[in-house]
Amino acid sequence: MIQDYFKIAFRSLKQRKTRSFLTLLGIFLSILTLFVLLSLSLGLNEFVNEQFELLGTDKFFVQAKGQAGAPGASGNAVELTMDDVRVIEDVSGVEMVTYFMIGNGKLEFNDKARYYLVIGMPVSDNQLELIFEASDLEIEEGRFMKEGESKKIVVGYNYKHKNLFKKSLRSGDTLVVNGVEFEVIGVLEAVGNPQDDQQVYISEDDFKDLFDSGERVDFIYAQIKLGEDIKEVANRAERKLMKFRDVKEETLDFTVSTPEELLGMFNDILNILTAFLVGIGAISVLVGGIGIANTMYTSVLERQKEIGTMKAIGAKNSDILMIFVIESGVLGLIGGAMGIIIGIIIAKSIEYIAAVYVGSDMLRASMNPLIIIGCLAFAFFVGLISGVLPSYQASKLKPVDALRYE
Numbered sequence: 001m002i003q004d005y006f007k008i009a010f011r012s013l014k015q016r017k018t019r020s021f022l023t024l025l026g027i028f029l030s031i032l033t034l035f036v037l038l039s040l041s042l043g044l045n046e047f048v049n050e051q052f053e054l055l056g057t058d059k060f061f062v063q064a065k066g067q068a069g070a071p072g073a074s075g076n077a078v079e080l081t082m083d084d085v086r087v088i089e090d091v092s093g094v095e096m097v098t099y100f101m102i103g104n105g106k107l108e109f110n111d112k113a114r115y116y117l118v119i120g121m122p123v124s125d126n127q128l129e130l131i132f133e134a135s136d137l138e139i140e141e142g143r144f145m146k147e148g149e150s151k152k153i154v155v156g157y158n159y160k161h162k163n164l165f166k167k168s169l170r171s172g173d174t175l176v177v178n179g180v181e182f183e184v185i186g187v188l189e190a191v192g193n194p195q196d197d198q199q200v201y202i203s204e205d206d207f208k209d210l211f212d213s214g215e216r217v218d219f220i221y222a223q224i225k226l227g228e229d230i231k232e233v234a235n236r237a238e239r240k241l242m243k244f245r246d247v248k249e250e251t252l253d254f255t256v257s258t259p260e261e262l263l264g265m266f267n268d269i270l271n272i273l274t275a276f277l278v279g280i281g282a283i284s285v286l287v288g289g290i291g292i293a294n295t296m297y298t299s300v301l302e303r304q305k306e307i308g309t310m311k312a313i314g315a316k317n318s319d320i321l322m323i324f325v326i327e328s329g330v331l332g333l334i335g336g337a338m339g340i341i342i343g344i345i346i347a348k349s350i351e352y353i354a355a356v357y358v359g360s361d362m363l364r365a366s367m368n369p370l371i372i373i374g375c376l377a378f379a380f381f382v383g384l385i386s387g388v389l390p391s392y393q394a395s396k397l398k399p400v401d402a403l404r405y406e
Contacts, residue, residue, distance in 0.1 A: 019295055024335040026291035027379060031339030032346070034281030035375045039347040041274045042371065043364035047192075048266050059134055060234040060258045062088065062220040062241070078253045081215040087244045088222050093233035095225040098127035102218045103211040107200065108176035109165040116164075117199045118177060120207020123147055134221050135191075142171035142186030145203050152206075153182035157190040157197040164198065175200070178210050192361040230258050285382055288335065292386035296328050325387050332383020336376050343375075 064078040089097045098121070105118035121131055123145045131137070141160070145152045159169040169175060173184045182202065191197050207213060224233045238256040247253055347365035354363035 019298070020331065023291050023295040023331055024338065027285070027288035027332055027335030027383065028338045028342075030281070030284035030286075030288035031336045031375055031379045032343045033284045033339075034278070034378075035340050035343035035371065036347050036350075037277040037281050038274070038371050038375070039343065039365045039367070040350065040363060041270070041277050042366035042368060043347075043351070044362060045267070045270045045274070046366055047362050047364055048270065049263065057230060057259060058226075059130075059221055059223050060230060060237065060256060061262075062222065062237070062254060062256050063218065065253050065255050080217045080220060080254065082217060083215070084241060084244070084254075085217055085220060087240055088220060088237050091222075091233065091237045091240055093224050093228040093236065094222050096126060096130055096223045097220060098122060098130045099217045099220045100131065101204070101207050101211070101213055101216060103207065103213065105177050105200070105210070106179075109169060109173070110167045112165045114164060117195070118207065118210070119199050119201045120204050120211075120213070121201065122204045123149070130221055130223055135196075137191070138189040140187050140189040142184070144186055144201075149203065150206060151180070151182050152185045152203070153177065154186040154188060154201040155184055156188050156199050158194070159198070159200075160187045161190075162197075177202070180210060182206075230260075234258050285378065289332075289382040289386040292328050292331050292383050293389065295331070296324060296387045325384055328387020329380050329384040332386070333376070333380040335383075336379020339379070340372055340375055 062080065062084070064080050085097055085099055088094060100119050100121040103118045103120070104115055107114050107116055107118075121127070124147060128144060139154075140157065142154070144154055153175055155169055155175065158164055161168070169184055169187070171184055171186060175182050175184055177200070188197075188201075202210075222233075222237065224230055234256050241254060241256070242248070242252065245253065344365075344367070351363060351365045355361055
């Protein structure tokens with residue numbers, strides 16, 4: 001019986017091709033919008049989760065409070081110093097501490113000048129290893145600085161592959177930073193974030209000479225000892241720093257964050273963003289549903305004689321109701337399937353453009369089967385709901401009145 005209902009529904013849609021197409025177009029565009037927004041939003045969520053997994057669960061981070069954007073780039077009056085680093089090193093449960101400083105540098109190469117972030121860091125083997133692990137850095141070409149070396153620089157992925165200076169930078173080239181010549185000794189692999197891939201890295205001593213930064217530190221990484229609890233060690237560090245800096249909860253001028261806390265904060269923001277995008281998509285789906293309801297009301301009026309004939313030969317009210325409800329559901333299902341197919345193409349195209357032309361894999365399209373199944377089921381459900389009232393109206397028609405209808 002259900003199979004017969006579907007056959008009648010498909011036959012009716014074929015007979016009214018133009019109207020069916022226009023109705024499908026409404027639900028198609030709405031599901032397309034919903035799918036693309038959801039796919040990109042969840043893709044961004046996956047990227048953020050992957051980045052925090054790379055950090056591991058044995059590190060916490062300290063920076064001055066109130067910094068906007070990259071540490072050290074905000075001009076904030078509150079600063080961390082090497083004294084704070086030494087305080088954290090003495091915290092029970094801390095295995096190792098490293099840090100870095102950030103400055104905006106004028107970089108010159110191939111007779112062109114650009115302004116990008118310059119990172120200064122200690123270059124001892126252990127500290128470099130910790131920074132590389134926490135920042136997900138890998139050398140693609142050349143090597144990193146060694147202790148005692150001066151005027152050596154490592155550049156991000158984009159300097160070699162994105163032609164920031166209209167010519168690729170490679171190991172052995174000379175890059176001028178704030179008027180001082182540096183020898184390029186290494187190129188990093190892609191991180192995936194355009195800003196990170198445009199940074200350059202120099203030794204702590206060279207950074208102090210270039211920027212006259214003194215004892216300033218912009219960001220501190222601390223690795224805990226094996227078997228220690230990350231939250232307990234981070235809390236100890238916070239209490240010890242509060243005492244050293246003579247601040248209270250109300251006047252706290254720094255933040256101590258664990259990967260779990262940072263991930264929770266980012267996920268809260270992304271969940272709000274996802275809910276907002278779903279709301280926009282849901283409104284467009286509602287508009288598509290109204291289109292289906294309008295089509296079904298018109299179909300009921302046009303097919304009153306057909307309804308009367310079916311009732312005259314024994315069709316029940318429930319049969320008429322099911323025929324029209326399934327027809328509206330099929331409209332939603334077909335429109336939803338079309339929207340998802342084109343949505344996958346558009347979402348993947350956006351991901352490709354972001355990766356190739358922007359140099360970022362942050363904007364990715366999630367192809368989670370739950371999104372596809374959910375959007376398809378939602379489209380079918382919207383179609384069913386949109387057709388309930390017109391279908392109920394059709395089922396209540398009296399055979400005599402329906403056959404008389406002109």
